[in-house]
Structures are given as structure tokens and as C-alpha cells.
Amino acid sequence: MTEPRTILIADDDRAIRTVLSQALGRSGYQVRATSSAATLWRWVEDGEGDLVITDVVMPDENGLDLVPRIRRVRPDLRVVVMSAQSTFATAVKATQRGAFEYLPKPFDLKELLAVVERALAAPATASPGGAEEETGEKLPLVGRSTAMQEIYRTVARLTTTDLTVMITGESGTGKELVARALHDYGKRRAGPFVAINMAAIPRELIEAELFGHERGAFTGALNRGIGRFEQAAGGTLFLDEIGDMPPEAQTRLLRVLQEGEFTTVGGRQPIKANVRIVAATHRDLRQLIRQGLFREDLFYRLNVVPIRLPPLRERIEDIPLLARHFLDRARASGLPSKQLSPEAMDALKAHAWPGNARELENLMRRLAALYAQEVIGGDAVASELAEAVLPAGPDGQAQPATLEQAVERHLATFMAAHKDGMPVRDLYDRVLAEVERPLLRLALGATRGNQIKAAAMLGLNRNTLRKKIRELDLPVVRGLS
Numbered sequence: 001m002t003e004p005r006t007i008l009i010a011d012d013d014r015a016i017r018t019v020l021s022q023a024l025g026r027s028g029y030q031v032r033a034t035s036s037a038a039t040l041w042r043w044v045e046d047g048e049g050d051l052v053i054t055d056v057v058m059p060d061e062n063g064l065d066l067v068p069r070i071r072r073v074r075p076d077l078r079v080v081v082m083s084a085q086s087t088f089a090t091a092v093k094a095t096q097r098g099a100f101e102y103l104p105k106p107f108d109l110k111e112l113l114a115v116v117e118r119a120l121a122a123p124a125t126a127s128p129g130g131a132e133e134e135t136g137e138k139l140p141l142v143g144r145s146t147a148m149q150e151i152y153r154t155v156a157r158l159t160t161t162d163l164t165v166m167i168t169g170e171s172g173t174g175k176e177l178v179a180r181a182l183h184d185y186g187k188r189r190a191g192p193f194v195a196i197n198m199a200a201i202p203r204e205l206i207e208a209e210l211f212g213h214e215r216g217a218f219t220g221a222l223n224r225g226i227g228r229f230e231q232a233a234g235g236t237l238f239l240d241e242i243g244d245m246p247p248e249a250q251t252r253l254l255r256v257l258q259e260g261e262f263t264t265v266g267g268r269q270p271i272k273a274n275v276r277i278v279a280a281t282h283r284d285l286r287q288l289i290r291q292g293l294f295r296e297d298l299f300y301r302l303n304v305v306p307i308r309l310p311p312l313r314e315r316i317e318d319i320p321l322l323a324r325h326f327l328d329r330a331r332a333s334g335l336p337s338k339q340l341s342p343e344a345m346d347a348l349k350a351h352a353w354p355g356n357a358r359e360l361e362n363l364m365r366r367l368a369a370l371y372a373q374e375v376i377g378g379d380a381v382a383s384e385l386a387e388a389v390l391p392a393g394p395d396g397q398a399q400p401a402t403l404e405q406a407v408e409r410h411l412a413t414f415m416a417a418h419k420d421g422m423p424v425r426d427l428y429d430r431v432l433a434e435v436e437r438p439l440l441r442l443a444l445g446a447t448r449g450n451q452i453k454a455a456a457m458l459g460l461n462r463n464t465l466r467k468k469i470r471e472l473d474l475p476v477v478r479g480l481s
């Protein structure tokens with residue numbers, strides 16, 4: 001049998017030392033554990049151990065500061081960092097300083113054992129870490145949910161590479177923010193970040209926008225125009241709403257990805273592409289591929305590292321943090337300072353957030369601007385939410401201006417989502433019937449359950465409203481807040 005491998009643990013929490021020592025011991029490892037960074041450092045300098053697992057906050061030294069020092073004296077010794085801070089900054093710092101893996105606490109012992117195994121099995125070369133340190137400007141990504149932790153880890157790892165990334169997620173989930181984080185903390189951060197939204201540019205102009213054009217290449221091209229590929233040279237090109245890219249532009253983009261060079265519209269001279277590509281979409285690209293609207297080969301070229309941003313309703317534990325973050329931002333932009341009452345928080349957590357973080361951000365700005373009291377109550381949130389029932393449309397752009405536009409957008413989303421198995425029968429009656437229930441519910445919500453006011457708002461007779469509430473089995477709540 002081979003010698004058992006030795007794992008060095010540093011954590012000032014005795015309980016964690018005990019649990020880790022037992023679990024690793026049971027798996028056949030030798031363990032040495034300490035509460036101080038100084039002792040860990042001594043062991044490392046003495047050449048002990050095959051792997052380090054260290055906490056961040058310790059009484060004598062920050063574990064993150066230790067990582068580059070360890071990597072310098074023993075480049076083959078892998079370091080796993082665990083932290084209860086679980087912020088995006090910690091994940092990025094740990095990775096950029098050369099940690100093999102970052103584990104937000106609390107973690108699963110099985111997960112830890114898997115990481116330990118991987119770390120010990122990985123070939124003994126220096127990790128890509130040691131990238132120049134990011135200076136401490138304001139960090140953008142907020143949220144401590146497990147889903148966000150996973151995203152922080154992926155983003156942190158990707159900052160040391162140039163791999164193409166595909167970000168998917170509903171509108172307003174933070175796709176552009178993640179793209180920026182990939183750039184701001186990545187190898188190309190000294191270069192430009194250039195974004196182009198396929199849904200916002202007339203289709204016939206997309207190729208010229210992307211690749212540039214020669215003088216006279218098309219009507220109106222009076223001068224040579226530089227494209228986004230050229231503008232982004234040395235940096236990151238963010239292709240937003242990639243699902244809306246027209247077929248000819250897709251073909252051209254595919255060629256650039258395959259050959260590493262492009263020509264301008266109307267030009268012949270190949271130009272070397274020097275960009276890191278991050279693409280994003282809220283649409284289901286696989287479905288677009290099935291419908292023949294998106295090239296499968298292009299999809300695979302772009303989908304090298306997929307990142308899926310979960311909708312806000314799947315990570316409600318992030319809502320309080322995000323809400324406060326957005327109130328802080330509102331204050332920084334000159335709006336009055338506000339706080340949220342516990343009831344307000346509950347109301348926020350109960351909402352479905354079809355517009356995701358953007359909707360929450362807009363709501364926080366509105367509340368900060370409109371409400372006189374310093375502490376925002378549950379009723380204020382409830383009535384704002386009832387009024388703002390119309391989320392951003394599928395294109396994620398501005399809120400629709402009229403009720404008709406809003407309804408049309410929702411119907412369009414519904415139809416697009418059911419294209420293949422659209423319940424074509426009785427659509428007229430079904431839609432009208434299904435509008436009634438949310439409409440009444442929202443009217444009742446906006447009037448805090450007051451049926452007299454709701455009836456007036458709807459323009460219905462009180463008895464009719466009461467009858468409908470019974471028929472539709474709507475909950476009758478009074479003084480809802």
C-alpha cells in the first residue's frame with residue numbers, strides 16, 4: 001500500500017477541525033489540524049503535507065494572504081480555501097491567488113472529499129493562479145444562495161482563462177452583469193468591454209456593426225466603419241441576445257470563430273480577431289435550433305462554458321440582500337435613504353419576480369423616490385407590486401407603455417413557448433377566462449382586499465365581484481399587507 005497522504009487543516013473553529021479530521025481520517029488520510037495561520041505556515045515551510053485546507057478568517061492572519069506565499073514556496077502543494085463570507089470577492093480572490101478550489105461554508109462533507117480527491121489526483125503543475133491581483137473597487141454581484149455561490153465559483157475560475165462563455169437566463173437575471181464580471185476580473189480587463197445587443201439593431205445592419213464595413217459597401221455607407229470586433233480588440237466582446245442573430249450573421253460569426261479572422265462587409269483583407277467572446281440569451285437556443293432558426297454548429301462553438309442564471313424566484317434567500325443593495329444604489333444616485341420593514345421583506349419574498357433582479361431594482365428605486373417614510377412598510381410594497389404587475393417583455397427592454405402592449409407581450413411569450421404544442425382550440429375563450437382570475441386577484445391586492453374599492457376600480461358591480469370571487473375561488477383577505 002502507498003503511504004497515506006497528509007492533509008493540513010487550518011481553521012480557528014474547533015468544531016470544523018474535528019469534523020474535517022474525522023471525515024478525512026475515515027477516508028484514509030492523515031490529518032494535522034491547527035487553529036493558527038502561523039502553525040500552518042511552519043508546516044508548509046517544513047515540507048509537510050500533500051494538501052492544505054484553510055479557512056479565510058483566522059486570528060493571526062488571513063488565509064487568503066497565505067495562499068500566494070504557499071504557492072511560491074511549494075508550487076505543487078494545492079490549497080483549498082473555505083470561507084463563511086461566501087461573497088463573489090472571496091471566490092475571485094481565492095482563485096486568482098492560486099487556490100485549487102474555493103468552498104463556501106457550510107459545505108457538504110461529500111463535496112469536500114470529492115474536492116480533496118481531485119486536488120490530490122490533479123497533475124503536479126502550478127495552477128494558473130497568481131494572476132495580477134484585482135484592486136478593491138466595488139464588487140457588483142450580490143447574493144449568497146447556493147445557486148449564486150456556484151456561479152461565483154465558475155466565474156472566478158473563468159477569470160484565469162479566455163474560454164468562450166454562454167450565459168442563459170430569464171430577462172433581468174444579471175446576464176450582462178456576469179459578462180462584465182468575467183471581463184473586469186479576467187485576463188483582458190485592461191482591454192475594452194464592448195457589448196452589442198442583437199435584438200436592438202436592425203437586422204440588415206448587424207453584420208456591418210459586428211465586422212465593420214468598407215466605404216460604399218451598402219447604401220449609406222459613406223465612410224469606412226469600424227466594427228465591434230475591432231473595437232473590442234484585446235478585450236471582451238459581449239454578444240447579447242445572440243438568439244436574435246440573423247442567419248447570415250450567424251454564418252459569418254461561425255467562420256470567425258473557426259478561423260480566428262474576419263473581413264469587413266465589402267472588404268477582402270482578413271483581420272485577426274482578438275476578442276474573448278461572451279454570449280447571452282434569454283431564449284431557448286436548443287428550441288431555436290430545432291426550428292431551424294439558430295445554427296447548431298455555432299451553438300456548440302459558443303456554448304464552451306455554459307452559465308445558467310436562475311430566476312430570482314428560485315433563490316428568494318437572495319432577495320433581502322439584493323433589495324438592500326438596490327436601496328443603497330438608489331441612495332448613491334441621490335435618492336433618499338430607506339429601510340425595509342420585516343413585513344416589506346416578506347412581501348418581497350412572496351412575489352414571483354417575472355422581471356427578476358431588474359424588476360426588484362426598479363421597485364426599490366420607485367419606493368425610494370415615492371415614499372416619504374424612512375422605513376418602507378409591507379403595505380407600500382404590496383400596493384406597488386400590485387400596480388407594477390406588468391413585467392419587462394421578452395426582449396427585456398423598457399416596461400410596456402400601454403395595457404394593450406403589455407397583454408400582447410405576455411400572449412406572444414405564451415405562444416412562443418408553446419409553439420410546438422400550442423393548444424389551438426378555444427384559444428379565444430381560454431385567454432379571456434384566464435385573464436379574469438389574475439385581474440381580480442391583482443385588483444383585490446391593490447385595494448388590500450377591500451371589495452368595495454376593488455369593484456370600483458374594476459368598474460364592476462359589488463355583487464358581481466362577490467359572485468366572481470366565489471366562482472373563481474379567490475382567497476378573501478382583509479387588511480392584507
Ligand SMILES: Nc1ncnc2c1ncn2[C@@H]1O[C@H](COP(=O)(O)OP(=O)(O)OP(=O)(O)O)[C@@H](O)[C@H]1O
Nearest residue numbers: 140141142143171172173174175176177357358396
Ligand atoms: N446578482 C446581482 N447582484 C447585483 N445586481 C444585480 C444582480 N443581478 C442583476 N443585477 C442588476 O439587475 C439589473 C439587470 O441585470 P442585467 O442587465 O445584467 O440582466 P440581463 O439578464 O442581462 O437582462 P436582459 O436579458 O434583459 O438583458 C442590472 O441593473 C444589474 O446590475
